[in-house]
Amino acid sequence: MINDRRVISVADLSKVYKGGFRALDQVSLEITRGEVFGLLGPNGAGKTTLINIIAGLSKATSGSISVLGMDVVKDYREVRRAIGLVQQEINADYFFSVREIVAIQAGYFGIKNPGPAVERTLKSLNLWDKRDTSGRKLSGGMKRRVMIAKALVHDPDILFLDEPTAGVDVELRDNLWRLIGELKARGKTIILTTHYLEEAEQLADRIGLINQGRIIRVQDKASLLKEFGLAHVSLELDQAMGKLPPAAKELHGKLEGNTLTVNHLVDVDGVPTLQDLMAQLTEQNIRIKNVTFAKTSLNDIYRELINGEHRS
Amino acid sequence: MNWTAIWALTWKELKRFIKVPGQTLGAPVVTTFLYFVVFSLSLGRGMIEIQGVSYTEFIMPGLIMMSVMTGALSSVSSALMLSKIMGTLSDLLVSPMTYLEMILGFSLSSVIRSMVTAALIYGTALFFVPFKVEHPIYLLVYLVIVAFAFSVAGLIIGIWADTFEQVSIFPTFLITPLSFLGGIFYSIEVLPAVLQTVSRLNPLLYMINGLRYGFYGVSDVDPTLAFIVGSVFLLVLSLVIWRLFSTGYKIKT
The missing domain is CATH 3.40.50.300 (P-loop containing nucleotide triphosphate hydrolases)
Structure with missing residues (x-):
């Protein structure tokens, strides 16, 4: 077939x-x-x-x-x-x-x-x-x-x-x-x-x-973009987090100190949005101090692939 | 054989040719006209006869043949060169046309064009010489064979060449001198024995004399031999172009 x-x-x-x-x-x-x-x-x-x-x-x-x-x-x-x-x-x-x-x-x-x-x-x-x-x-x-x-x-x-x-x-x-x-x-x-x-x-x-x-x-x-994101959003938080909120997990999030970095996606079915993530942060009384936004370039994807960070 | 595709290519090349008539039709006619005027005024005037025909009549077949050879070769080689430069050769290569169809498409347009030019020159010549064709079938078939051979030569050059400079070398430095030395203006009988022998190594001698035989039944060479030389020329060049196309030489990376 x-x-x-x-x-x-x-x-x-x-x-x-x-x-x-x-x-x-x-x-x-x-x-x-x-x-x-x-x-x-x-x-x-x-x-x-x-x-x-x-x-x-x-x-x-x-x-x-x-x-x-x-x-x-x-x-x-x-x-x-x-x-x-x-x-x-x-x-x-x-x-x-x-x-x-x-x-x-x-x-x-x-x-x-x-x-x-x-x-x-x-x-x-x-x-x-x-x-x-x-x-x-x-x-x-x-x-x-x-x-x-x-x-x-x-x-x-x-x-x-x-x-x-x-x-x-x-x-x-x-x-x-x-x-x-x-x-x-x-x-x-x-x-x-x-x-x-x-x-x-x-x-x-x-x-x-x-x-x-x-x-x-x-x-x-959809799955490629879910994995790599169209852009990376870094959220500077007012406090360190112990573990990733659920939405961040699905967005391939990473925590480094007070900074939470996630993949940003648009219109991919079944994938949480940034809004979902922010709602979860608000629930935990975590405030966002600063946001930086970096578009994912093809080079980023290659670098990640070659570094072997992603395996599917 | 897909004749629709062959005709599309032939028609395209013919149309290109019609779009610049001064260059493609006017130039050879004017050049030949000048040869006639100059030679018949200076040498002709009915006084000189070679092999039983007037001098003006004598030079006419050679002038037609030179124009056919140059035109057939140049039109195809520059067509191919242009399509390489404009990037349109790939339009042909992605089509389902076979190499044979491409070769035929290019050559046919050139043969047709050469026949038109030959007819125009002959038409011009009729102002100077009487209408006389001894062997019309031989003449036509031979003219087509030679035009075909030089079209194929033009294809080979068009594929090989990288610049228009390279394309222009052949008509200027090969065909014109070999035509002049191939007895357009004289019979090789007037040459010393050694030069006669050397002249017989020039394939263009056979082509010019072959056509002269077609017109008047006179020739420096055996018309059958002339026919064989023309045909072998066509065959060899066809094998070369077939080989170039099928190995993708300079066409396919």
Whole structure:
């Protein structure tokens, strides 16, 4: 049953570039139908290499990948029909209009009469008004949107978005986030890479942490965030506490003298909120003298993981 | 074979070509027109005849062939180079197209383009020379084979090159000199024996003379041999490009 839901299986994938740089090291990963999977890692971690190999832009040194049960090398034609890739680097064909660019891409996928598919795709991305604009005259954000149109025109089941919001303004970022939600609602499986924890937190159902070519953790978002928190809140108390209050325990709290540090979470079901914690402190007549708030960075998570403080 | 995909690529490249007509159609026609004017005024005027045709007629096939070879090679190599620079080559690589389909898509556009240019040059030449085609089928088939071969050569260069400078080396430093030395303007019969032998090592000699045979039935080389040279040229280059694509040379990291 679980196997039926598996759309991508990566097994023992390694990639060693000429000169010996190991971009991927024995990566194994499974992506489930209909999920948004966030591949989270710092620059140079191997995110792009991984999705480029799945999409056919790069060759693996060893290991295997199957997409919808088909091998990415042997059955590449069927696999590529199932995949849309939006690359990180913005590209645009300067010679053609938006409509032509997307129609040509549809042609590469063997779509005989691309008109309707192009129109549907451009409209869904609010690009229809720009259909006759030349690729040369598009703004960076528009180019990004045209790239998404190219990736979607053949209606793939699986969409890869490589750092979709890198270098885009807030408005476009919000648009993209909304679009990803809509695509998920239409049943697409989406794999996005990002180095923003916030983005993965907003969009992903599951998060894979990748560092130096290795997947170091794959976990559903809620439990990952519960473990690490979006931010750490330090409460300076007016007296030392003997033991952690119950809410603090669940928030991975730590006591050091008068300071209580907990993970701060937003909207994670079944997890106590800061308000619950404060209520428990008030019950014990403990007053808060000062509060400091530090957003959890990806680096914090890596540091904690590498220090082995968290084991699950 | 997915002809829809091949045609999408061919059409794209043709359209790019139509969008800059001055560069792609105007330039070769003007250049050839100048050759005709200069050579027929200075040398031609019906006085000089080579192998039974007037001098102006004699140089016409070679000029067409040079333009076809240069055009076929340059258009594909710069198309590929542009798509590398604009980053659009990956759009092709993530598609389900096979390498053969990609090679055909690029080459077909270039062959079609070369045929159009050849027709335009011939049309221009008709102001100077009478209409005369002795072996039309040989001429057409041969022109297509050579255009195809040079398109494939353009693909090889486009993949190999990292800069436009590298792309421009071949037409300027290889095709033009080898065409001039390949008997566009003279019959190698007028050369000393040693230079005749050396000339016979130049594959472009066969291509130029092959086309001249197609037009007038005259040639410095055996037309069958010319046909074989053109075909072998196409075959060898096709094997090279097939190898480059299938190993992902400079295309896939």
